[in-house]
Amino acid sequence: MKGEGRGKELPVAGEVTGKRPKRKCLQWHPLLSKKALDFSEEEEEEDEEELEKSVLCSQERDSQVQCGSTTAEVEEDSNEQRARRPMNAFLLFCKRHRSLVRQEHPRLDNRGATKILADWWAVLEPKEKQKYTDMAKEYKDAFMKANPGYKWCPTTSKPVKSPSCQLVSNPRKKVWSFSCNSSKDSTAKKVPKTDSMPQLNFAMADPTKMGGLSMLLLAGEHALTNREIPSSTKPSLPDTASEGTSFPEDKEEMLSGTIPNRVPAITESRVQAPLSPAAEVTENETVGSQSSLSVAPEGRPCRQSALFQLAEMCLASEAGKMDTAVSQSEDSSSTESLQQTTIKPEIKEEKADADPCPSSSHTSALLPSPSSVTSTSTDAIVTQFSSQNARVKKSKKKDVARPNEDDEVLCSEKKIVKCNHAESNEDSVCSTIEAVAKGAWIDTEGKPTKKIPSTLIVGNSGLPKKKSKPKTKTFIKENIRELDDSSRQCGQYTSSEVEMKIENADVSPQKEEEEANIESTDLQGCMAEPHHSPSSHSPAKLKEEDKGKERSGDPSCESNPGSRKSERSCKGALYKTLVSEGMLTSLRANIDRGKRGAFRTSDHDANWSDDSWTVAQMGPNNPKKLKKSKSKDESSQGLGKLEEEFEKKFNSLPQYSPMTFDKKGTTVAKKKKMDSPTVAEDASKVGKGPSPSQKKTSFHKIVRKHKHKKEKPGAVDKAVVQTDSTMLDSASKAKSCAPIAIMCPDVQGTTSMEMLVGSQKRKARKTKITHLVRTADGSVSPAEEEKIRDLNQEQDKKPFPQQNLCNEKGCYSTPRSEEAERSTVPQELPAFFSLAALAEVAAMENVHRGQRGLAESQKKELTQTPVLISCADQ
DNA sequence: CCGAATGAAAA
């Protein structure tokens, strides 16, 4: 968000007061601080110790990143600025519920939504709030650990950005980026930058993208993932992973062409590099280094297999001998061969196909995605992968040493180039591959296991933020199929891997089937499946499934690998496999993100990986996107899993349905009135107007009310019809809601009042006050109406919370008795019941409104419970 | 870029 900066920040330091300029703070990422952090759940302050450690690392990382290396991130980091302050409980709550509010009140702008959220917050029961507060605390604690000296308010001096880092060019990125934080001038700083930390590298990239919270979530997820991993391995593609991990910027550069010269070379070099890293990783993983991150390990192996296969294929193709190639490839370097092979023949063809949609599809992309475009099909893809790997390597090894990396890269590039050119020669290829592999292996081996994880993670993520596009999908699918086939021949695990990755069991089987069938459609289906996870792409999936079923037959590859399937096909298959792996991860990420609605808590695969994040980042070049994507886009784009994870954790926080709030609100309102002086105010308000407030606060409140009124009208204007209808609805609802209302006799009136009151505790600022000036008494009623409307809406929405309901923790949905609900717990369900009753009433109303409202609501949330829907309709 | 909300922290 803040993306580009929030305005505030940018403006100069001295805004009004001139006090601090707002520096942009980078968001702090828990993960960064520790990847290890596990926030499995909300409260886990246990981690503190760990956090501390992590913190150190993170700091180091940060410092490195910022100043250092560079890589792309550096720029951002430049950030200089400090980490952003952690969100408080309320903000967390807002973040989590804003979407709901928006759904309910589409027209409402954020300010309005915020008000509602404030109301909700006010109403929220302590218990519920506690969750948020705990999380906020946790978050804060972690943050502080990470940034020991952190001061909320920078010293007046301002910070200055850390000298080292330049300001950031990009305003927003900062968010992601870490900042030198430490430096952060003013405060804390601590930080040593030890360099080092190649290990952490994975964090680097991701963090930037991730929001602070998200990071936390990620951390939690990581923990989860690790657990999960065992069960389901994900193969992460190294390549993707690599990218994600480290250097998004690089990508950008490449894409953008910033580094024109290098670009081509880089890609190649990357290719090589990737291999090596991957290999290394795999070894490590195999070894069982995973302790830190379980995820990575598994993934790699898969990758290797796939790579090997590909390599083999390539070799075979080149040589014309599949068999030999295979045997050789198995040993080590597969990727290179694969790349080479793919490049020429098959790739081109594919390219042709792919090209049409190439750049666009991120997901599909595992492969090709963006970069692929530049070069040509396969090669491009390969390069990308490799590049990613390379990046990973860099990050892992050291962000610091670019030069070295560069050198390596160059070398690798050269090699690669040669290979490509030479392609035909198996020997050359092999040699290159081997060389690469060796180098890679060596490099990675030296490093600690930690790195591996990061890499793995990265790989997993894959990339694709966005949804795969159909075209690409098809392409990919084909590849996948081929891969599968090849895998079968080879007896490798691709399929299994895929499954693992996919998590969804469905996928794997389907894939196989698909494999059998060579048809293009199948291909698509395959792709889709992997992706599938994302709810979004159901269509593709369906197709795939169907096809798969149909096709039980086995494809060429399987039956006769060598002979039947052309090399190309085999290669393609391998390639696909690889891709699929990547895809899977990426897809998953996408999927996960894709919709919050869907969310499957599962995500088990854990792709958290940074990669996904990175990828996501990378993918969307748009700066804007970054901003949004960072936190929000989850739904729209699939960011990386990170976000999802973040979300998970974040989601673990209960989301409360509007209904709940309503009820609560009523109850609360009563309480409030009872309790405090506010009552008087309320009364006045209710009464209408702004009675002169006794206190400033009251005054403010009044003012706010006025504002609300004003705002509302505007909203109304927009949706004139609706407003009226809404008004009516609200009114009717009030009536209809009687049952609910009944619960709280006072509710209606009170509620509305309360709602208002609740939100306006804070004193208005001077500026605001000015606004207040006039209150329109008449307006009051509107405000009430709005509130009412909101309530109604909320009720409607309740259903929505679907997602919320289903969060990890469990569904709140369990219905409680209305009474019970009201009394204490925030429950969403109970409300429903009452809502159900209302729903009937609403039905009546619906007639007026039309279904539009309903339709919209439904569209938005398919999953919702019927009841909810009904309510929504109202 | 403001704003609307709450909260934490700093001045």
Add this chain to the structure above:
DNA sequence: TTTTCATTCGG
């Protein structure tokens, strides 16, 4: 006690 700033994103 007052100010900042954290998130969100429409205006």
